[in-house]
Amino acid sequence: MSDFNTQKDKYVTFKSGHEYYGIKIQYVNEIIVYQEITEIPESESYIKGLINLRGKIIPVIDVRLRFKQEPIPYTDRTCIIVLNVDNTVVGLIVEKIAEVVEIQEENILPSPTIGNTDKPQNVFVQSIGKVGDSVKLLLDPEKLLNDEDKLLIESVNEEENTEEEGE
Amino acid sequence: MGDGFNTEDMLDVYLFENSQLLEQLQDIVLEQKDEACFDEDSVNEIFRTMHTIKGSSGVMMFENITEVSHKLEDIFFYLRESKPKNVPHLELVEHVLNVADFITNEMGKIQNGEIADGDTTEIMEKLDKFLDSIKGGKKSKEKVIKENVHEEPQQFYLAPMATSKSHFYKIYLTYQPEIQLANIHAYKMVYALKEIAEDILYFPEDIVSNELSADEILENGFKILLQTQSTEEDIRGIIQVGYDIEKVDIYECSAKEFQQGFDSVGSEIRIDLEGDFESIDKKEKSEEPKPVLKEKEPMAPGDFVIESKGPGKAKKLAKDKPRKSEKANFISVDVKKMDMLMDLIGELVISESVVLQNPDLKVPGLKLDNFNKAAGQMAKISTDLQNVIMSMRMMPLLNTFQKMNRIVFDVSRKLGKDIEFEMIGENTEVDKNIIEHISDPLMHLVRNAVDHGIEPNEERVAKGKVEKGKVTLSAKNESGKVWISVTDNGGGLNRDKIIAKAKKQGIWDYTRDEHSYTDKEIYQFITLPGFSTNENVTEYSGRGVGMDVVVSNIQAIGGTLEIESTPGEGSVMNLKIPTLAIIDGIVMEVGKSSFVIETGMVKEFVGLQENMLVQEPDGEEFVMIRGECFPVLRLGEWYNIRDYQVDLENCMLVIVEVEKKSFCLLVDRLRGKQEIVVKPIPDYIKKVKGLSGCTQLGDGSIALILDVAGMVE
Numbered sequence: 001m002s003d004f005n006t007q008k009d010k011y012v013t014f015k016s017g018h019e020y021y022g023i024k025i026q027y028v029n030e031i032i033v034y035q036e037i038t039e040i041p042e043s044e045s046y047i048k049g050l051i052n053l054r055g056k057i058i059p060v061i062d063v064r065l066r067f068k069q070e071p072i073p074y075t076d077r078t079c080i081i082v083l084n085v086d087n088t089v090v091g092l093i094v095e096k097i098a099e100v101v102e103i104q105e106e107n108i109l110p111s112p113t114i115g116n117t118d119k120p121q122n123v124f125v126q127s128i129g130k131v132g133d134s135v136k137l138l139l140d141p142e143k144l145l146n147d148e149d150k151l152l153i154e155s156v157n158e159e160e161n162t163e164e165e166g167e
Numbered sequence: 168m169g170d171g172f173n174t175e176d177m178l179d180v181y182l183f184e185n186s187q188l189l190e191q192l193q194d195i196v197l198e199q200k201d202e203a204c205f206d207e208d209s210v211n212e213i214f215r216t217m218h219t220i221k222g223s224s225g226v227m228m229f230e231n232i233t234e235v236s237h238k239l240e241d242i243f244f245y246l247r248e249s250k251p252k253n254v255p256h257l258e259l260v261e262h263v264l265n266v267a268d269f270i271t272n273e274m275g276k277i278q279n280g281e282i283a284d285g286d287t288t289e290i291m292e293k294l295d296k297f298l299d300s301i302k303g304g305k306k307s308k309e310k311v312i313k314e315n316v317h318e319e320p321q322q323f324y325l326a327p328m329a330t331s332k333s334h335f336y337k338i339y340l341t342y343q344p345e346i347q348l349a350n351i352h353a354y355k356m357v358y359a360l361k362e363i364a365e366d367i368l369y370f371p372e373d374i375v376s377n378e379l380s381a382d383e384i385l386e387n388g389f390k391i392l393l394q395t396q397s398t399e400e401d402i403r404g405i406i407q408v409g410y411d412i413e414k415v416d417i418y419e420c421s422a423k424e425f426q427q428g429f430d431s432v433g434s435e436i437r438i439d440l441e442g443d444f445e446s447i448d449k450k451e452k453s454e455e456p457k458p459v460l461k462e463k464e465p466m467a468p469g470d471f472v473i474e475s476k477g478p479g480k481a482k483k484l485a486k487d488k489p490r491k492s493e494k495a496n497f498i499s500v501d502v503k504k505m506d507m508l509m510d511l512i513g514e515l516v517i518s519e520s521v522v523l524q525n526p527d528l529k530v531p532g533l534k535l536d537n538f539n540k541a542a543g544q545m546a547k548i549s550t551d552l553q554n555v556i557m558s559m560r561m562m563p564l565l566n567t568f569q570k571m572n573r574i575v576f577d578v579s580r581k582l583g584k585d586i587e588f589e590m591i592g593e594n595t596e597v598d599k600n601i602i603e604h605i606s607d608p609l610m611h612l613v614r615n616a617v618d619h620g621i622e623p624n625e626e627r628v629a630k631g632k633v634e635k636g637k638v639t640l641s642a643k644n645e646s647g648k649v650w651i652s653v654t655d656n657g658g659g660l661n662r663d664k665i666i667a668k669a670k671k672q673g674i675w676d677y678t679r680d681e682h683s684y685t686d687k688e689i690y691q692f693i694t695l696p697g698f699s700t701n702e703n704v705t706e707y708s709g710r711g712v713g714m715d716v717v718v719s720n721i722q723a724i725g726g727t728l729e730i731e732s733t734p735g736e737g738s739v740m741n742l743k744i745p746t747l748a749i750i751d752g753i754v755m756e757v758g759k760s761s762f763v764i765e766t767g768m769v770k771e772f773v774g775l776q777e778n779m780l781v782q783e784p785d786g787e788e789f790v791m792i793r794g795e796c797f798p799v800l801r802l803g804e805w806y807n808i809r810d811y812q813v814d815l816e817n818c819m820l821v822i823v824e825v826e827k828k829s830f831c832l833l834v835d836r837l838r839g840k841q842e843i844v845v846k847p848i849p850d851y852i853k854k855v856k857g858l859s860g861c862t863q864l865g866d867g868s869i870a871l872i873l874d875v876a877g878m879v880e
Contacts, residue, residue: 038869039760040848041806042855050849050861050869055514057861057869059851088851145851 009102011129012081013136014094016063021094022101022129022136027083031097034078051091053082060091066144067124085141092144101136103129108138181227182274183499185220189267190566192216196267197572200260201587205246213263214243220270229277231287232270238294239266245298254301261580262297264573265290333365334419336402338391341414342384350374350381352411353389359405360393368392502599509556513844516549517867524866553842561596564642564651567606568593571613575638578617584636585624586617591641597649601744604724605651608717612653612740613638615714620657620738630735632656645767651742660732665692690730694718725847725859727876745859750845752862754838754870755821757803758811761870762834763843763862764823768875772837773820780815790820790831797822800878801833805857811835825875832873845872 011022012031032053037060039049046065050057060080064071072095080091107130126140195209205213217240224232239262246254269290273283340356342349353374360367370390371380393402399417406415523542528535568590579586621627621636628634639654666684669675669692694714718728726744752763773792780799781789788799799820803811812818812835821832843862848855848871859874 036868038861038871039808040852040855040858040871041760041808043852047852050852052517052863052867052869055510055517055863057846057849057863059849089849090851 009104010100011103012100013098015096015098020098020136022138023141027085027141029082029084032080034074058089058091060093062093083141085145090145101131181223182278188216189271192267194569196260196263200576204256210243210247214247229283231285232273234287235266235269235290238291242298251301333394333396336393337418337420339416340389340412343411343413344385346411349384353384363395363397364393366394512552512556519549560598562599562602563594563596565593567602568640571640574613575617578614584621586621586636589639592643595642595644608720611717616653616655620655622658649744653740656737659734659736659738660690662689665689752843754841755834756838757835758808760808763870763872768823768825770822770824775815775818775820777815798830799833823875825879828879
């Protein structure tokens with residue numbers, strides 16, 4: 001329990017474009033520097049490929065591409081946040097790691113819905129956290145990783161099945 | 168802590184040991200199921216197994232297991248002692264298997280923390296009936312057997328005192344001092360005496376396994392205790408003073424003396440016998456409960472004594488085969504730990520290559536002789552380490568196959584079919600992971616083969632086939648894959664029936680001509696969900712859930728199922744499963760990506776010249792090599808890889824062959840041959856056609872493994 005408590009209300013924040021995003025620290029396994037990525041053919045554009053994390057092979061996705069923004073060339077500040085969501089380990093490539101902040105529950109607001117739904121990244125924003133004067137967009141890791149993908153995978157499977165049956 | 172027992176641990180040991188015993192038991196039973204009866208060794212072995220299970224279950228207070236195992240023990244006790252003729256062997260086999268099932272089931276409950284509450288009434292009734300039936304009218308024996316019930320759950324040994332006609336002899340043999348290998352001579356004698364013996368004991372007892380016993384025999388003579396119906400003359404007829412034996416002394420003795428073993432026989436010389444102290448100790452210890460029990464049961468012909476284990480051991484040896492070779496020592500380890508170890512070794516190999524190929528070493532003028540020597544040594548050790556961990560994960564298929572044997576037996580008995588089961592290549596070693604996954608699919612296939620594949624006996628005879636059906640299970644390791652096939656010599660698949668059913672189920676593609684379907688395509692129908700050609704649902708199969716589950720299970724571990732069938736001659740189900748372990752692969756590059764192809768798939772490499780390529784109007788490319796024409800697949804184009812080599816002169820053609828189809832892959836360059844550890848592509852990434860996994864190369868980068876068979880499709 002003590003582990004849980006020390007992690008409570010803490011968020012890893014990173015910068016992407018002009019905005020700062022936060023992810024609950026429980027979901028974060030570790031943060032590693034950018035490393036060589038092996039591309040996987042025929043996969044979604046935001047899935048950059050595979051990396052070798054000390055013998056474990058994990059997929060990595062680019063957060064900017066996930067938000068359907070223009071990609072930014074990788075620099076030495078580029079980091080990979082290794083997320084573990086429901087035992088799926090996925091690396092998240094971010095432009096720059098900011099800090100770990102504590103955001104009390106009372107400072108977290110539901111994400112404003114007015115007029116913003118057309119922005120793709122808002123699909124992944126769960127809520128908004130206030131830290132002093134600045135604002136962090138808190139992400140829903142599950143949506144970030146899965147959601148539409150899952151649907152997509154399912155639909156792909158269905159397609160395959162129907163193809164097979166048709167043969 | 169007060170009771171001083173860690174029951175958890177005890178329970179674990181109990182479950183582990185018993186499950187192993189039961190497995191052994193099944194093996195023995197199934198091995199001899201086709202014989203007329205169990206041989207003596209098996210009867211003894213089954214008896215002992217049941218005895219042990221009964222004992223330990225008694226200690227653990229699992230009463231129903233104790234009860235059932237006790238009853239079966241009684242039966243085998245009777246078989247062993249009275250050697251009744253005309254025992255319905257198959258019925259007996261079934262009883263043994265039923266008991267084994269019952270106990271396994273109960274143990275399963277215990278393992279899951281439930282109460283072992285299985286009802287024994289039915290099984291006990293059956294066993295009782297069976298015991299009565301084999302006993303026939305011999306009432307006198309019955310009373311005796313009942314006494315067995317009083318036995319404590321300790322390791323006691325039941326020694327027979329046989330009938331009143333039996334005589335007991337002490338035989339002392341003195342061998343010529345110049346005889347070589349006196350122990351072998353002694354064993355020959357024991358062997359000869361077994362013909363007439365009801366029971367035989369000898370000393371020294373380790374004559375087969377211990378060469379030093381030869382000296383003992385020469386020095387102190389060879390002593391035999393014999394229980395037989397024959398007379399002294401008969402014995403003298405067998406044991407003749409000859410070139411090897413100098414002197415034979417035969418004394419008749421009482422039953423009591425006999426059952427005391429060598430306590431009395433060897434007492435005067437025991438002191439100076441090497442290595443015998445232990446057994447004396449044992450005897451003394453085991454003596455303690457003995458007097459009590461003995462007093463309860465006065466000695467009489469036709470009665471039994473309960474003898475402690477010490478002397479019993481010697482007896483047990485007497486009718487045993489020569490001791491089995493040393494048993495392998497096993498420990499069970501959590502698979503997770505093994506995986507961790509394997510990952511760590513993988514990392515070690517990578518970091519090793521990082522060290523050995525470190526750019527710092529490339530400074531000109533550096534003297535690296537000693538370094539290179541040490542590096543070579545290290546590389547060797549890490550390769551060995553890798554091999555060892557791989558072999559640790561490998562297990563023979565034997566156990567899985569034997570389970571199938573059981574299924575064939577059960578199902579064929581119930582269906583009244585006479586079926587022979589053959590195993591080929593059961594010692595093929597595969598990754599433990601695979602074993603776990605193929606057990607269920609295999610079971611299905613075997614069951615199908617017995618149920619649907621093999622026709623009923625009458626039908627077989629009518630067709631002029633051998634009456635006995637045959638199911639063959641075979642396994643082999645080839646080009647990095649395990650091939651397992653289930654073959655039956657039954658009726659084969661009925662093409663028309665399958666077509667009719669496919670039409671009925673609405674999965675038939677009417678746009679295609681019936682004849683344009685290949686047999687293979689037709690047979691694939693039966694792997695679709697809900698498809699069963701069997702009109703009658705039987706207990707074992709026919710509900711149409713099965714083949715699709717089999718296929719999906721096999722696909723889950725990257726395997727495939729192929730069906731071959733010849734009408735009237737039977738069908739073959741071929742499973743092809745990649746071994747998850749190490750494969751030998753060729754590493755090649757396209758653009759910045761690395762790919763690996765299993766070495767076994769590659770036929771040859773060809774340097775390419777522009778004029779070798781032939782392009783068809785529809786864009787398909789072919790290459791002519793020595794008059795043969797191969798389709799060409801540009802890997803870079805196929806996967807839309809950036810920056811791949813477009814200058815054909817610099818490219819490499821890899822000719823691959825899979826399932827007798829050949830084609831060429833066009834790659835940028837070859838990097839070398841390497842042993843690679845196959846890892847699955849994370850589930851997060853959807854399956855890509857033609858990729859079967861990934862691996863890390865020596866420099867830590869990742870290469871994708873090409874599934875050539877998948878590309879062909």
